Amino acid sequence: MGCLQSKVGTSKEPGESNVNSTLTENSPQRGATIKNVESWITNPSDYVAKSSVDKKIIKTLQARKKKMDEDGTYSKHTNFERVAMQFGNVEMAFGTIRDIYEKHTDPVRKTMHMDNFCSALSAFGVTIDRPAIQDIFNESDLIRDNSLNFNEFAVSLAICYLLGVVPGLNVAGGHAYYENPPADDESSPELDATDxxxxxxxxxxxxxxxxxxxxxxxxxxxxxxxxxxxxKPEDGKAKVTSHKTKFFNVERWKELDWNKDGSINFQEFFLAFQKWVGMDDEE
Structure with missing residues (x-):
């Protein structure tokens, strides 16, 4: 199965810059001096998505949040202790993703380039065209070296999951917040139902x-x-939940704000989250 029918739009909207060139200009330099946290905040206005993929990610997140609000489940699902209890399960899932990554990685360069990425998504049953896959690849290449390490590959799969283009994951998730929900009878040749x-x-x-x-x-x-x-106190408590304050602090923020622009998008958050559960790729 190849990279065929497009489910993710790739055409640029008026005023929208090229994904790769825009983010390359703003990419962080390794070894750069870390600025004071407050000085990172350079744009106090509302966030403007840099690419069509980023816009679709935000639209899906908004739909999910709306559904939680309508169901009255937002507080339940975003409870910190509840999330923290899932760290072990998340680590095991990332281990499965690592196995998949290594299966499709260039054996010589030990990294994933665009051709490998297209092959990996095809094995998942993804049927979007190559330009759409290139957009997802660019969005996930946070280091900007035209390749994906393991952590970036995991980011790419999360993006694919949010956009609803991986059949097996869509069926397993069973969510109803996609703009164009996938068919329920689709399956992935790469993943068994349990994984x-x-x-x-x-x-x-x-x-x-x-x-x-x-x-x-x-x-x-x-x-x-x-x-x-x-x-902000939780559940009427007079003080901040201790687990939260230990988990999120200035140092955590530095890990999250990958490009040091004073804000964190979903891709940056997902990248840092892997480190927190013990799945940081050694560079």
Missing amino acids: AKQIAKAFDTVVNAYLMFDEDASGIIKWDEMQEILN
Whole structure:
């Protein structure tokens, strides 16, 4: 099965810049001096998505948040202790993703380039065209080296899950917040039902953790929003939940804000979350 029918739009909208060139200009330099957290906040206005894929991610997150609000389940799903209890399951799911990554990695360069990525998604049963896959690849290549390490590959699968283009994961997740819900009878030749369900649940856990801090699903988490949430009592308690304050602090923020622009999008959050559960790729 190849990269065929497009489910993810790739055409640029008026005023929208090329994904790769825009993000390359703003990419972080390794070894750069870490600035004071407050000085990272350079754009106090609302977040503007940099690509069509980013826009679709935000739209899906907003639909998910809306559904939680309608169901009255937002507080339940974004409870920190509840999310933290899933870390072990998330780590196991990421282990399965690592096996898949290594299966499709270039054996010589030990990394995943575009051709490998297209092959991996085809094995998952993904049937989107190559330009759409290139967009997802670019969105996941956070280091900007035209390849995906394991952590970036996991980010790419999470994006695919949110966009509803991986049949096996879509069925396992069973969600109703996609703009164009996939057919229920589709399956993935790469994943058995058990692994698919485990990975889908892990992705849901990370999404819930993200929405814990991006309460309006705007597409970014800002430092002042993070501070406000950390200092807000939960369930009538007079003080901040100790687990939260230990887990999120300035050092955690530095890990999250990959490009040091004073805000965190879902992709950056997902990348850092892997490190927190013990799945950091050694560079």
